[in-house]
Amino acid sequence: MIALTIAGSDSGGGAGIQADIKTFQEHGVFGTSALTALTAQNTCGVHDVMAVTAQFLGNQLRAVLEDFSVKAIKTGMLVNAALMKEVAHHVQTLQVPLVVDPVMIAKGGEHLMEDEAVETLRNVMLPLATVCTPNIPEAERLTGKKITSYADMKRAAHQLLSLGVQCVVMKGGHLHEKAATDYVFMQSGEVFALETPRIDTKQTHGTGCTFSAAVTAQLAKGKTVRQAIIEAKKYIHLAIAYPLHIGHGYGPTNHFAYRQQLGQCEVHYREY
Ligand SMILES: Nc1ncnc2c1ncn2[C@@H]1O[C@H](COP(=O)(O)OP(=O)(O)O)[C@@H](O)[C@H]1O
Ligand SMILES: Cc1ncc(COP(=O)(O)O)c(N)n1
Secondary structure, eight states: OEEEEEEEEETTSSSHHHHHHHHHHHTTOEEEEEEEEEEEEETTEEEEEEEOOHHHHHHHHHHHHHHSOOOEEEEOOOBSHHHHHHHHHHHTTOOSOEEEOOOOBOTTSOBSBOGGGHHHIIIIIGGGOSEEOOBHHHHHHHHTSOOOSHHHHHHHHHHHHTTTOSEEEEEGGGTOTTEEEEEEEETTSOEEEEEEEOOOOSOOBTHHHHHHHHHHHHHHTTOOHHHHHHHHHHHHHHHHHSOOOOSSSSOBOOTTTTTTTOSOOOOEEEEO
16 A cells, blocks of 8 residues: 655655655555655754755656555645645545645744735635545634634534535644644534543654644555544544653654554544
8 A cells, every 4th residue: 555645755754755754654555755855854854945846746746646556545744825736736636545734834833835825725725635634723814713612613513514615624633732632624524523531741742743644644555535434533632642752852752652552542533
């Protein structure tokens, strides 16, 4: 099985392309990549960003897509509107699931996407997405409305579904302090919540990338969207629950924890 990640490089190895490829590998999926940017980054912050040109991104995508039978694709840090349009140009005719993680701001507050690119992310990338995985601030930015309750989240999800996204995973951790709950809204009208205990930790660098890469790996293996999201939730929970304790800031998650069976993870599933 082969998956493709289109994202930025994190020199610290916990987020971005590095997190994606490690996650693919841990799921038994061969990872290919197209880089949108290099970041000089560690667990303490992002020190510098160098974006590639749209032409160079296009060359990487062509090289990968003309040689490999890619079964699922994810996008992470896309930087600017020109790179988003280049990605859309290459993926829009492919009949493979696309996971769009709308990466905007790093945990340390540094911008990973130009502000004005939000419109292109919404109008060009989201209509192509099988799954979109915003956290609350990203969903607020995409919809232009504040989210402080389940009702707000539902309204925002429906706004995103109306753009053509097949499934919206609202990472609602920001609303429920005691649990890490994600709310899943499907184009079919199905809604369910996935809940795991919230781990009290600072070692959350790359959680969003890792979660969306796990969804992508599962889709590449032929799992349904629902199965992929549930398995990814287990993967990210274990990666957070058994940290590596490396770096001096917000440490990375443990990409090995799931395959090495370091612990159990019960995902509490609730239908709405
Ligand atoms: N402290 C935590 N304990 C358990 N799960 C968490 C914790 N923080 C985040 N998660 C889970 O990790 C996944 C990624 O979410 P999140 O950290 O909100 O993404 P992002 O990096 O985009 O902000 C979600 O499934 C979320 O529920
Ligand atoms: C290259 C790159 N891409 C994405 C993120 C966001 O990380 P997170 O998964 O913690 O939101 C990051 N810090 N660096």
